[in-house]
Amino acid sequence: MKHAPLRAHFVAHLHRRRMARHFLRLASFELFRHVPVSKVVPPDLAATLNAAAREEPAALLARLHSHADGLDAGEITRIRRQSGENVIGHEKPMPAWLHLWHCYIDPFNLLLSVLAAISLYTGDLKATTVIGCMVVLSTLIRFLQESRSSKAADALKAMVGNQATVLRRAPPGTVPDAAPTVHLDIDGRPARHVEIPLRELVPGDVVVLSAGDMIPADLRLLSAKDLFIGQAAMTGESLPVEKFVALRDAATSSPLELDNIAFMGTNVLSGSATGVAVGTGASTYFGTLAQRVATVEREPTAFQAGVNKVSWLLIRFMAVMTPIVFVLNGFTKGDWLEAFLFAMSVAIGLTPEMLPMIVTSTLAKGAVLLSRKKVIVKRLDAIQNFGAMDVLCTDKTGTLTQDRIVLQRHIDIDGQDSLPVLEYAWLNSHYQTGLKNLLDVAVLARSDELTRLDPANNYRKVDEIPFDFQRRRMSVVVAERDERHLLICKGAIEEILAACTQVRRGETIEPLTPDILAHINAVTGAMNGDGLRVMGVAIKETPPDQSVYGVADETGLTLAGYVAFLDPPKETAAPALKALRLNGVTVKVLTGDNALVTARVCQEVGLEVSGMLLGSDVEKMDDAALGLAVEKTTVFAKLSPTHKERVVRALRANGHVVGFMGDGINDAPALHAADIGISVDTAVDIAKEAADIILLEKSLLVLGDGVMEGRKTFANMLKYIRMTSSSNFGNVFSVLVASVFLPFLPMLPMHLLLQNLLYDVSQTGIPFDNVDEEFLRTPQHWDTDGLGRFMVCFGPLSSIFDVATFGLMWFVFHATTPAAQTLFQSGWFVEGLLSQTLIVHMIRTRKLPFVQSRASWPLIAMTSATMLTGIAIVMGPLAHYFKLQALPAQYFLWLAAILLGYMGLTQLMKGLYTRRYGWQ
DSSP states (O other), X not given: OOOOHHHXXXXXXXXXXXXXXXXXXXXXXXXXXXXXXXXXXXXXXXXXXXXXXXXXXXXXXXXXXXXXXXXXXXXXXXXXXXXXXXXXXXXXXXXXXXXXXXXXXXXXXXXXXXXXXXXXXXXXXXXXXXXXXXXXXXXXXXXXXXXXXXXXXHHHHGGGOOEEEEEEOOOTTSOOOSSSEEEEOTTSOEEEEEEEEGGGOOTTOEEEXXXXXXOOSEEXXXXXXXXXXXXXXXXXXXXXXXXXXXXXXXXXXXXXXXXXXXXXXXXXXXXXXXXXXXXOGGGSHHHHHHHHOOOOOOOOOHHHHHHHHHHHHHHHHHHHHHHHHHHHHHHHHOOHHHHHHHHHHXXXXXSOTTHHHHHHHHHHHHHHHHHHTTXXXXXXXXXXXXXXXXXXXXXXXXXXXXXXXXXXXXXXXXXXXXXXXXXXXXHHHHHOOSOOOXXXXXXXXXXXXXXXXXXXXXXXXXXXXXXXXXXXXXXXXXXXXXXXXXXXXXXXXXXXXXXXXXXXXXXXXXXXXXXXXHHHHHHHHHHHHTTOXXXXXXXXXXXXTOOOOOGGGSOSEXXXXXXXXXXXXXXXXXXXXXXXXXXXXXXXXXOSSOHHHHHXXXXXXXXXXXXXXXXXXXXXXXXXXXXXXXXXXXXEESOOHHHHHHHHHHHHHTTOOEEEEOOSGGGHHHHHHSSEEEEEXXXXXHHHHHOSEEESSOOHHHHHHHHHXXXXXXXHHHHHHHHHHHHHHXXXXXXXXXXXXXXXXXXXXXXXXXXXXXXXXXXXXXXXXXXXXXXXXXXXXXXXXXXXXXXXXXXXXXXXXXXXXXXXXXXXXXXXXXXXXXXXXXXXXXXXXXXXXXXXXXXXXXXXXXXXXXXXXXXXXHHHHHXXXXXXXXXXXXXXXXXXXXXXXXXXXXXXXXXXXXXXXXXXXXXXXXHHHOOO
């Protein structure tokens, strides 16, 4: 893989650590797209799955030492001793010794090690010691910071771990615990439904599945009702696959063609089922593939691409300047070995070897701070994308509204209150076994009004036709005292009308004529205009001898009326939207809801709607037309999951950094397509797995805090890169000037290395630095061209004062001969270190440092300690060890003037640069 060395190591480390706890991330499923899965799955696993698919359920349960109503605590303990936890084996946390090794083997440490070996070979023990200290300190600091960062990230991610619903039986001879919810198992017996963490699942567990669930292990289905599984991540098939209890094609041998096996890592799109786990962890289809695929090439995020560009810019600069320094000093001084060592020292001085540690520390600090604001970061490098986000796509319900839906009206087609309509809606919500949404909860909450309805005695469920996002409706079939079957369909009003041929008015049934249809649209339109979400309720009597129903039965329905819901706008939505707008984030609403309802809500929360598109409009557009439309559209309504994904991809293709906030099954494709996927801890499993950020509170105010923290994180990373690149550029320029005119080296390789080491230590305070408010007002992006321009503008400034120091040492202190080179080198060492460290405070802000903008105490303490240490080395007893000497007292008076002049000129250049190019 072609990654920049600077980025490869720390990003790879972050990937390894997060995969240790989140092996089901959708992004990791990209491995299936690059490997022919049939060729890497071992024959024994394929044989196991084939045997499980063909075995009778009772025999399979017996072989797994399980039961139709699940396992008890003792059985689980015994099985777990043999199978282990339900995690992918190769993704266990890295041992400390291996982590330490990976922290060492980055390109810069290897370069330092080579230089140390050459110094040792030439007998320069002092240089060897200094270089060795640099390597040890760099490695240890990175190791400690990454270890702390990883522990913090793991602790945060553990707060939002997914769970599986399983059946649990009480041990023989004990009274079952009444706490867990009691349902019927596959044989109609009472069974306890218990939610457990995914890692605790064992072979033999009976898992209960419903829409939105991730498949937590390889399951043999024991029962299934209209079960459709999304297997695109494994097979590349975009269409959902229907699964059954019985194997339909007995001749098939390919595991992926077994239609009664559900594979770990796939997800339930619609329907419900139960299944017994036949494989967990590394023994699953997913686990086997993950073990055999060593690397996964993923499309880099905006953050990773930015670090790539910056890294290559600095490396190219180093590759050009180092040979020039080597050749110039070799010709002018005549000592090619000394010139080589000096050139290598310059190369090391040009490399920002602390970048991995600075980035990791800054991101981890941001993640911890965000957790205090109810924002959990699952992927550390998503924090910078948070700050770079300039378009936020969000749903309506629960974000702009209170997520507290109430059933406002239940009426017939003429707008009159109707108790029968409420009865039909209640039966539909009560008997459906799929994912109960907030609308169902609102309907069921009105049960006190149905005093004459007695489901236990009057109605019995016959079948159901689950919801899907193409039909946008769902039906249940009930038998009333076994005298008749009644199909009750509830869903989006347009989809209900598409299945209706007649309407119910009072006690009469009338055909659905164009006039009645216009009347219906007028009534529902008026309610939509009032901000009510309207759903249709339709019925159909069917023969009592029919027992199995499907989508084909949703025809010839009779419209009974409507149920209308109100979800009031959040009080915090308006100020949150205003804050996002002022901070440069454009908000777009992507919803499957009605356009009129969405527009009304947007109006109430102060979101100006500049354009509106429906899903049907999106369907007709090609990618080019959609790319133009998304720029001038605020509200996208009546969208399917595919439509949402297309809108997000169109915005990204236009150069935006896009965040998507959603919590439903229909949001998963868009969450995966966005630069930063945002979900909530109450979301369905598939949405949480696709997200990079989890909100513990579904609020745009919380999101706004996260955006600000992301920008602070990026600002501090940018500070380090700007400081290091401009300072290093100036140092090299000064070296070139000195090499031409001096009869000796302006600094020994050991001096350059020691100066670089001290400067790098001072940078460890940057992750804790303050950030100016102005910097946070707009989204932040990596700008490689801007960085190069910044280097050229600010780097030579230090060279002006370096040359002034050369003149001071040459003309005032008469360090003009090789015999006096130690005095010259000591003078430049101190001036170079102090100016390089002071520039940290100058470049960290566009304002006047120490007066208008003050650095954080950790950064002030680290830079102060670095400057004092540098002076102490030259003026103290260790000076001779480093081939330096004490400087005369008057030197420091001249030094103060040089540093004040440097700071004044830098402040002037900041003003000129800001007026021409801006500071961000």
